[in-house]
Structure formats: structure tokens, C-alpha cells
Amino acid sequence: MPADAIARGFRRVGNGTMRAIARAGFATRFFLAVLYHSPAAFHRLQLTVREIYFAGVLSLVVIMVSGLFVGMVLGLQGYDALNKYGAGDSLGIFVGLSLVRELGPVVAGLLFASRAGSAVTAEIGLMKTTEQLSAMEMMAVDPLARIVAPRFWGGVISMPLLAALFSVMGVFGAYLVGVRLIGVDSGTFWGNMRAGIEFWPDVTNGIIKSTVFGIAVSLIAVFEGYDANPTAEGVSAATTRTVVGGSLAILALDFVLTVFMFRGLGTV
Amino acid sequence: MTAGHCGPRKAADTIDSLFFAFLRPLHDASTPRPEAAPACAVANAIEMAGVSFGYDRRRPVLRGIDMTIPRGKVVAIMGGSGCGKTTILRLIGGQLRQQSGRVLVGGQSVKELTREGLYALRRRIGMLFQFGALFTDMTVYENVAFPMREHTGLDEPLIRDLVLMKLHAVGLRGAAQLRPSELSGGMARRVALARAIALDPMLVLYDEPFAGLDPISLGVVGQLIRQLNDALGITSVVVTHDVYESLKIVDYLYFVSDGRIIWHGTPEDVRHTADPFVRQFVDGQPDGPVPFHYPARPYVEQLRAG
Numbered sequence: 001m002p003a004d005a006i007a008r009g010f011r012r013v014g015n016g017t018m019r020a021i022a023r024a025g026f027a028t029r030f031f032l033a034v035l036y037h038s039p040a041a042f043h044r045l046q047l048t049v050r051e052i053y054f055a056g057v058l059s060l061v062v063i064m065v066s067g068l069f070v071g072m073v074l075g076l077q078g079y080d081a082l083n084k085y086g087a088g089d090s091l092g093i094f095v096g097l098s099l100v101r102e103l104g105p106v107v108a109g110l111l112f113a114s115r116a117g118s119a120v121t122a123e124i125g126l127m128k129t130t131e132q133l134s135a136m137e138m139m140a141v142d143p144l145a146r147i148v149a150p151r152f153w154g155g156v157i158s159m160p161l162l163a164a165l166f167s168v169m170g171v172f173g174a175y176l177v178g179v180r181l182i183g184v185d186s187g188t189f190w191g192n193m194r195a196g197i198e199f200w201p202d203v204t205n206g207i208i209k210s211t212v213f214g215i216a217v218s219l220i221a222v223f224e225g226y227d228a229n230p231t232a233e234g235v236s237a238a239t240t241r242t243v244v245g246g247s248l249a250i251l252a253l254d255f256v257l258t259v260f261m262f263r264g265l266g267t268v
Numbered sequence: 269m270t271a272g273h274c275g276p277r278k279a280a281d282t283i284d285s286l287f288f289a290f291l292r293p294l295h296d297a298s299t300p301r302p303e304a305a306p307a308c309a310v311a312n313a314i315e316m317a318g319v320s321f322g323y324d325r326r327r328p329v330l331r332g333i334d335m336t337i338p339r340g341k342v343v344a345i346m347g348g349s350g351c352g353k354t355t356i357l358r359l360i361g362g363q364l365r366q367q368s369g370r371v372l373v374g375g376q377s378v379k380e381l382t383r384e385g386l387y388a389l390r391r392r393i394g395m396l397f398q399f400g401a402l403f404t405d406m407t408v409y410e411n412v413a414f415p416m417r418e419h420t421g422l423d424e425p426l427i428r429d430l431v432l433m434k435l436h437a438v439g440l441r442g443a444a445q446l447r448p449s450e451l452s453g454g455m456a457r458r459v460a461l462a463r464a465i466a467l468d469p470m471l472v473l474y475d476e477p478f479a480g481l482d483p484i485s486l487g488v489v490g491q492l493i494r495q496l497n498d499a500l501g502i503t504s505v506v507v508t509h510d511v512y513e514s515l516k517i518v519d520y521l522y523f524v525s526d527g528r529i530i531w532h533g534t535p536e537d538v539r540h541t542a543d544p545f546v547r548q549f550v551d552g553q554p555d556g557p558v559p560f561h562y563p564a565r566p567y568v569e570q571l572r573a574g
Contacts, residue, residue: 135401138361139415140387
């Protein structure tokens with residue numbers, strides 16, 4: 001009997017591994033197919049613009065409000081910590097670097113995965129469940145070109161813009177708290193920020209990060225929707241996988257990118 | 269009373285028949301259909317010979333299906349749930365590929381078609397899905413216009429006229445600006461039918477077109493299938509388990525059970541056959557060749573086992 005149990009255990013692990021490898025292979029082929037069909041998404045630009053509206057414009061409220069509050073909290077906590085060492089005037093550079101390098105891309109990415117990624121997965125999953133994708137195929141229209149590629153690129157284009165807006169609102173929130181509420185000198189706040197943040201590497205790296213996060217989240221979102229079991233439960237599980245997988249991918253990629261980007265600066 | 273209704277109804281029927289007659293030349297000459305010629309040359313719209321298919325090797329869904337569907341006919345494929353009816357449609361449409369046997373549509377072997385060839389074939393096939401499968405982010409008008417916009421390159425005013433004609437054919441010209449969520453089940457099915465005939469196909473596949481419809485909608489959809497088939501000169505394959513409605517509109521029926529064709533004949537043959545499966549199916553008997561009980565251990569033995 002123990003031998004049976006061990007064999008069952010091995011079989012389960014083996015099956016799980018095989019499924020994971022097969023799914024990874026399918027995801028890779030899916031990504032290549034999306035890239036192959038991407039020219040169609042730009043050839044008919046209105047399809048992609050529509051998805052930029054759904055993924056980007058409709059995410060503006062949550063991104064801007066979150067950015068504002070994150071910036072305000074950064075302002076409060078940052079001033080409190082810096083002031084202990086007599087460096088309260090450095091609030092501008094502290095807030096700016098935190099937002100542009102890390103918090104902007106990462107938090108905006110997490111919010112994007114929750115707001116837009118889940119919506120894309122649910123939409124494509126429901127289209128599959130209600131046979132809309134099959135209907136499209138039977139009309140000789142490839143869903144990868146008509147549905148998936150525009151949503152993928154809509155997300156990829158929206159994400160860096162949303163991250164930039166998040167950072168801008170964060171800086172504004174920190175200004176409100178640091179300068180208007182606490183009384184840090186306005187000129188010092190902006191001057192330190194201008195002196196301490198450079199377009200290359202700080203801003204550029206933030207843009208690269210947010211673009212990479214946009215690619216990861218958008219790919220996960222469209223793949224999970226396309227691969228969802230065509231049932232209510234299947235779509236629900238796929239949506240959850242998008243949010244969880246997208247968020248973990250952002251955090252893991254952020255670490256990897258940070259190591260590569262800032263190693264040359266002597267900061268890592 | 270009857271006479272009072274007869275006049276307007278007759279007039280409406282005349283208008284309808286004129287309308288369908290107007291559609292006919294459209295089928296021949298309107299939208300570009302470069303591959304239409306080979307299909308016209310063959311007598312049978314669909315031929316299936318020895319077709320076997322299974323999603324995995326241990327559980328075959330279809331086992332040696334032989335079926336011939338002549339051009340211009342309405343043919344029903346009937347059978348219980350899960351017997352493989354929809355799989356046959358998917359093989360015809362090239363969404364699935366058989367493991368053995370041959371599926372010819374318009375004289376072309378579906379399995380051997382390249383992707384481009386398959387898409388060219390699909391442009392000549394309309395399909396009505398079980399619940400319509402309308403695109404929920406589009407209006408009724410946009411749904412019907414969708415295949416035209418994707419494939420024809422026609423000007424928008426011409427597309428508008430064609431869409432209105434298709435919607436008029438299914439009686440829903442007035443619903444053009446509604447969203448799919450605002451339609452009843454029967455209306456959604458009719459819009460899907462208008463979309464299925466948008467490119468004037470040679471063949472229309474119907475997957476359970478009567479499922480979940482009220483008696484009036486059921487009659488309307490049934491009549492539309494027959495009328496459109498005759499007016500447009502197309503071939504229709506109707507997968508259904510609605511015996512009563514099917515017998516009224518189809519030319520021929522195939523009965524599928526356990527992945528095999530077990531009986532076929534005309535509606536008249538169906539009414540008179542003594543075949544136990546067909547009788548059970550047509551008369552709706554709970555037990556027979558299709559057993560009421562799912563296979564299990566003997567009842568008493570299982571109860572005693574505790």
C-alpha cells in the first residue's frame with residue numbers, strides 16, 4: 001500500500017509538471033501568434049485605440065486617486081523620517097526618486113492588473129463561453145487578430161502612460177503635504193527634485209519598467225481569457241489568475257529589472 | 269373573420285416572396301465569391317465517409333459516420349444530448365479535424381485545406397450557434413454588418429442597404445439599433461440567422477436553433493430556416509433534438525446515437541418507421557434503446573453493500 005501511495009504521488013507530480021510545461025508551451029506559442037497578428041492591430045488602428053480607451057482612459061480615476069494618496073502618505077512618512085536626520089528639505093528628491101523609479105511603475109502596474117487586466121480576461125473568457133470567438137472563427141475572422149492583439153497592444157501602450165500619471169499625481173500629493181501642509185520650502189522641494197532626478201537613467205528606467213510590466217500583464221490577461229474554461233467558474237478562475245499572476249510577475253520583474261538597471265550606478 | 273385576415277396576410281406573403289426573389293440574384297452576383305464555382309459543380313454540398321473522431325483515443329465521439337447532404341436541401345441531424353451532433357457540425361466547419369475518414373464540403377476535403385483555404389471555405393458557410401453568439405459589444409446592425417465589413421470592402425451605404433435587407437428577411441429591421449442584451453431569445457436567434465446569411469453562403473449550419481424558444485419563436489425560426497433555404501438556394505444542416513419542429517421543415521433526417529448514424533430517412537419515413545430508437549426519440553419514451561438508468565451496479569446489490 002505505501003508503494004501505491006508513493007506511485008500515486010509521483011504520478012500526480014508528474015502530471016502536474018507535464019500540464020505546467022504544456023501550458024507554458026502553449027503560452028509561448030500564443031505570445032508568438034499575438035506578435036504575428038500585431039500588424040493587424042495597427043493596420044486597423046481604431047480597434048487598438050478603442051482598447052486604449054478601455055484599458056487606459058477608464059483606469060484614470062483609480063490610478064490618479066491612488067497616485068495622489070500614495071504621494072501624500074510618502075510626503076508625510078518621508079518628511080517624518082528625513083527630519084529625524086535633519087534632512088527634511090530632501091523630501092522632493094526622496095519622493096521623486098521613489099515614485100519615478102519604483103512606486104509609479106509597480107503600484108500603477110498592480111492597479112492596472114486589477115482594474116484593466118481582470119476586465120480583459122473576463123471579457124475574452126465570456127466571449128469564449130458564449131461562443132463569440134467560435135462564431136468569429138466560423139466567419140473566417142481570426143480572433144487573435146480581431147480581439148486579442150488589439151487588447152494586448154491597448155494594454156502595452158496604456159501602462160507606461162498610466163505609470164507616468166501615477167508618478168505625477170504622487171509628486172503633486174507629496175507637494176500638497178510637504179509644502180502646503182508641513183511647510184517645506186517650495187523652492188527647495190522642486191529644486192532638489194530637479195537636481196536629483198535625471199531623465200537618464202531615472203525617468204527612462206521607470207518608462208522601461210512600466211512598459212515591461214504592461215507587456216507582462218497584458219499578455220497574462222489575454223492568455224488567461226483565451227485559455228479559460230468556457231464556464232462561469234472557469235472565467236472566474238481565469239480572472240483570479242490574471243490578478244494574482246500579473247501582480248506576482250510585476251513584483252518579480254521589478255526586482256530583476258532593478259538589479260540590472262541600477263547595478264551600473266553603484267547603488268546595487 | 270378568416271376571410272378578413274386572408275387579404276392582408278396574402279399581400280404580406282406576396283411582398284415576402286418578392287423580397288426573397290429579390291435576394292436570389294444577390295446570392296449569385298453581389299459580394300465577391302471567387303471560390304463559388306467549384307461548389308456549384310458538385311451535386312452534394314457535404315459528403316462524409318467513414319468519419320471517426322474523439323477528443324482522446326480512449327473515448328471516440330464519432331465512429332464511422334457516413335452522410336451525404338445534397339445541395340439545396342434542409343437536412344436534420346438528430347440525437348440525444350452528447351451523441352456527437354455538434355461535433356459533426358464542427359468537423360464540417362473545420363473547427364475540428366477527424367482522425368479518420370473524409371469530410372468534403374463543396375467538393376473540398378476540409379482536413380486537407382490550408383488555413384487560407386479553410387477561411388475561404390468558411391466565407392461561404394454561415395453558422396447559427398445555439399444561443400446566437402451575437403457580439404455583445406455591438407448593436408444588432410453592427411452584428412449583421414460585421415462579416416460584410418470584414419470581408420467585402422463594400423461602401424458603407426451599400427452595407428447599410430444589405431444589412432437592412434437581411435434584417436428585413438428575419439423580420440427585425442426595426443430592431444437594428446438594439447443591443448443583444450435587449451433581445452429575447454427568439455429575436456437573438458433571428459439576428460444570428462441574418463448574420464449567418466450576411467455573405468450569401470452556399471451552406472448554413474444550425475446548432476440547436478430551437479433550443480429554449482417559446483412556441484411562437486420556434487415556429488418563426490423554423491419557417492425562416494425553410495424559407496431562406498429555398499429563397500437563397502442554399503443548403504441547410506440543422507442539428508437539433510426538436511422532432512416536432514424538424515419534421516415540418518426538413519427534407520431528410522439522420523439519427524445519431526453513440527457516435528453512429530443509426531437511422532436515416534425522410535420525415536414521412538420517420539412517421540411510419542418501427543425502428544425502436546427512432547420511435548423512442550420521436551415519441552419521447554423515457555426508456556428503450558436509450559436506457560433511463562445510467563449504467564451502475566445492480567440496485568439491490570448496491571443497497572445491501574451499504
